[in-house]
Amino acid sequence: MNAHEPAVDAAPVAAGCPFHALEALPGDGTLLAPSPRLAEMRAESPATPLQYTGDRVGWMVTGYELAKQVLGDERFSIESTQLPVGGRTDPAFDVSDIESLLDADAIESLRVANVLALDAPQHDKVRRAMISRFMVKAVRGREDEVRSIVERQLSRLKSLPSPADVTAHYAHPISAYVHCVILGVPETMVESYVEGYEGSSAQEQFDFVRRALAEKAGNLADDALSDLIRSDLSEHEKVGAAWILVSVGRDNVARMIATMTVALLKDPGQLALLRADPDLTAGAVEEIVRYGSPFVGLFVREATEDVTIGGVTFEAGQAVSVSAVGANRDPSRFEHPDEFDVTRDAFGHLGFGFGDHSCVGQQLARVEIREAIRALIIGIPTLQLVSAEQLEPMPFTHPVGMHDTGSVVVSW
Numbered sequence: 182m183n184a185h186e187p188a189v190d191a192a193p194v195a196a197g198c199p200f201h202a203l204e205a206l207p208g209d210g211t212l213l214a215p216s217p218r219l220a221e222m223r224a225e226s227p228a229t230p231l232q233y234t235g236d237r238v239g240w241m242v243t244g245y246e247l248a249k250q251v252l253g254d255e256r257f258s259i260e261s262t263q264l265p266v267g268g269r270t271d272p273a274f275d276v277s278d279i280e281s282l283l284d285a286d287a288i289e290s291l292r293v294a295n296v297l298a299l300d301a302p303q304h305d306k307v308r309r310a311m312i313s314r315f316m317v318k319a320v321r322g323r324e325d326e327v328r329s330i331v332e333r334q335l336s337r338l339k340s341l342p343s344p345a346d347v348t349a350h351y352a353h354p355i356s357a358y359v360h361c362v363i364l365g366v367p368e369t370m371v372e373s374y375v376e377g378y379e380g381s382s383a384q385e386q387f388d389f390v391r392r393a394l395a396e397k398a399g400n401l402a403d404d405a406l407s408d409l410i411r412s413d414l415s416e417h418e419k420v421g422a423a424w425i426l427v428s429v430g431r432d433n434v435a436r437m438i439a440t441m442t443v444a445l446l447k448d449p450g451q452l453a454l455l456r457a458d459p460d461l462t463a464g465a466v467e468e469i470v471r472y473g474s475p476f477v478g479l480f481v482r483e484a485t486e487d488v489t490i491g492g493v494t495f496e497a498g499q500a501v502s503v504s505a506v507g508a509n510r511d512p513s514r515f516e517h518p519d520e521f522d523v524t525r526d527a528f529g530h531l532g533f534g535f536g537d538h539s540c541v542g543q544q545l546a547r548v549e550i551r552e553a554i555r556a557l558i559i560g561i562p563t564l565q566l567v568s569a570e571q572l573e574p575m576p577f578t579h580p581v582g583m584h585d586t587g588s589v590v591v592s593w
Contacts, residue, residue: 203232204241205267206502212440212473212571212584213447213521219243219477219507228493231502232266239263239500240493241478243507245514245531247491251482251503253536254490258300261483263500268477269576286417287387287424294414294421296541297429297480304537307422310412312541314363314405320544323363324552327545330358331552335560344567344592347557352438352586353379355553356431363545364426365404367396379432390423430542432578433475436586437546438553439571441469443589444521445558446566451523452558459555465523466550470532471509472521477582478502479534502581505531563593 210216220243222229227244242248251257283291294307313319338351357375360366366374370393378389394406401407405426409419445452455461481502484495495501508531510518515527533540540546558564570587578585 203230203238205232206241206265206478206582208268208477208577208582209574210477210506210584211574212436212475212586213444214572215477215506215510219504220510223507223511226493227491228495228501231500233263233500234266235263237263237500239265239481239502240495241265241507242501242503243511244491245508245511247493248503248505248508248531249535250490251495251501252479252531252534252538254488255301255537256485256488257482257495257501258485259304259480259482259538260298260300261481261500263481263483264580265478265481265500265502265582268580268582282383283387284384286420287384290387290417290421290424292417292421294418294425296422296425297538301537307414307418308537308541310409310414310418311405311422311426313408315542315545317544320548323545324548326362327359327548328552328556330362331355331549331556334358335556339561339593344590347442347589347591348435348439348586349588351557352435352442352553352589353431355438356434356549359434359545359549360427360431363405365397365402365406366427367393367400370396374427378427386428387420387424390420390427393427394419394423426541430540430546433540434542434546434549436475436584437466437469437473437550439586439589440473440475441466441550441554442557442591443566443569443571444469444473445554446564446591448521451521454523455554456558456562459559461523462551462555463547464525464527466547466554467527467530468521468523468525469550471515471525471527471530474505474509474530474532475578475584475586476505476532477507477577477584478504480538480581503531504582505534561591561593565592566590567592 207216207218223243227247228240228242231239231241233239242251296304296308334351334355361371397406398410409422481500484497484499486497488495512518533543567590569589575585575587577583
């Protein structure tokens with residue numbers, strides 16, 4: 182990390198934009214109704230000075246073009262420990278001192294294989310060992326299995342008394358069971374993963390991953406964990422990469438299934454379009470990932486040198502939070518961006534990130550969300566929204582600024 186720390190009163194600003202009071206991360210929005218401050222910031226400038234921990238000054242990027250350029254520029258390192266000030270993070274998701282909760286091997290595994298916080302070339306090395314099962318062709322070969330899991334979970338949901346929680350009884354189980362299939366979680370460990378992994382401590386999660394790899398080593402197959410075991414990664418790299426695969430992604434898939442359910446049930450016209458033409462669902466998935474992105478801020482980048490892009494100068498050592506929410510609702514890129522339109526061509530959104538650190542599992546996520554939503558709205562024609570926690574501001578699940586899903590209670 183660059184040691185340069187610019188003084189607050191010397192913070193650079195966008196060319197032609199007068200300095201004003203530093204912003205804090207806005208926490209008054211929801212998944213479907215972002216904080217209005219994001220649009221105000223974007224209208225003033227594509228990047229706005231933002232407060233970071235330790236009385237540091239960084240940036241919040243809300244303009245689409247600038248966001249895309251920053252995400253694709255290697256002069257911005259993702260190996261940053263800075264965090265934005267603002268919002269309200271659920272204490273259950275505090276990541277500020279995670280290393281104090283882990284054993285030495287787990288800490289080393291994170292250091293060498295946490296692709297969410299690694300730059301090239303180490304990032305590229307680990308990502309290559311992880312990604313083969315998540316490529317388009319590989320995912321297409323597993324669509325029948327995904328569909329089978331969705332159908333089974335829909336039957337379980339329908340067997341429950343109405344009303345029921347889509348998040349807990351449909352979205353989360355689908356994402357967890359699909360994760361098990363694609364990763365190759367040993368059959369004896371599947372139910373404990375589905376039921377208890379997310380609520381366990383970081384150390385318990387690493388213990389789970391080590392047991393899974395050990396059991397898998399004697400029964401290699403065509404799955405992601407087997408690929409890691411066969412790879413030339415070190416043991417620490419294998420464990421760290423496996424922890425990332427097992428831990429990351431399933432929550433965001435569940436989040437988008439639940440959020441798309443809310444968006445459709447609150448907009449009968451859009452719901453009717455999908456029911457009349459289910460083939461629109463694939464495009465509608467892109468639209469919900471654009472419209473309902475949970476990332477007020479993606480993982481923090483840090484300028485490794487002075488960088489000027491689009492009239493904005495990012496000084497070496499300054500943190501940068503790219504707002505997927507802000508960029509995805511930029512009217513210069515998406516016409517009528519605050520409207521949810523399942524017929525929109527939403528490709529190009531930044532809901533899965535962009536560049537070398539874009540979401541590894543995005544192709545699988547598309548299939549899961551598509552199949553889950555299609556089955557739900559066709560399989561329960563009388564579906565109605567009873568309540569959804571996410572319609573009111575909730576604490577972030579991560580201090581970078583990530584919206585949570587909450588319960589989505591439906592009746593039929």
